[in-house]
């Protein structure tokens with residue numbers, strides 16, 4: 001849920017950036033034409049695309065980086081990027097059914113369709129112990145991993 005909000009925030013900032021770049025380029029063109037006393041030139045589409053794309057890439061990388069730092073936030077001293085993984089233990093293992101998509105092929109090995117099928121698998125619950133590198137606070141989190149046993 002938090003991740004979804006974070007992604008939404010990233011998309012919103014990308015859109016805002018697009019508007020900002022668009023406005024800046026228009027203003028820049030107007031100023032340029034005033035300085036050089038020439039006609040207002042139409043927007044350079046290639047330049048626009050390059051600036052826009054590279055900006056989005058930077059924003060996305062920045063967002064992922066911030067997400068990682070924020071995810072490793074210590075809840076005792078509130079510092080970001082503070083938690084270091086100390087150990088991982090398996091809490092429990094459960095037998096589960098994993099839904100897999102099987103490709104159906106004809107005699108020529110061409111895919112003709114897919115079929116959903118449940119196969120036995122394992123769900124492992126891990127307990128991760130993190131320690132804050134600033135205040136030494138221990139934080140315990142759990143995560144699960146599903147795997148199909150074939």
Ligand SMILES: [Zn+2]
Pocket residue numbers: 074075076077078079082132133134135136137
């Ligand atoms: Zn701390």
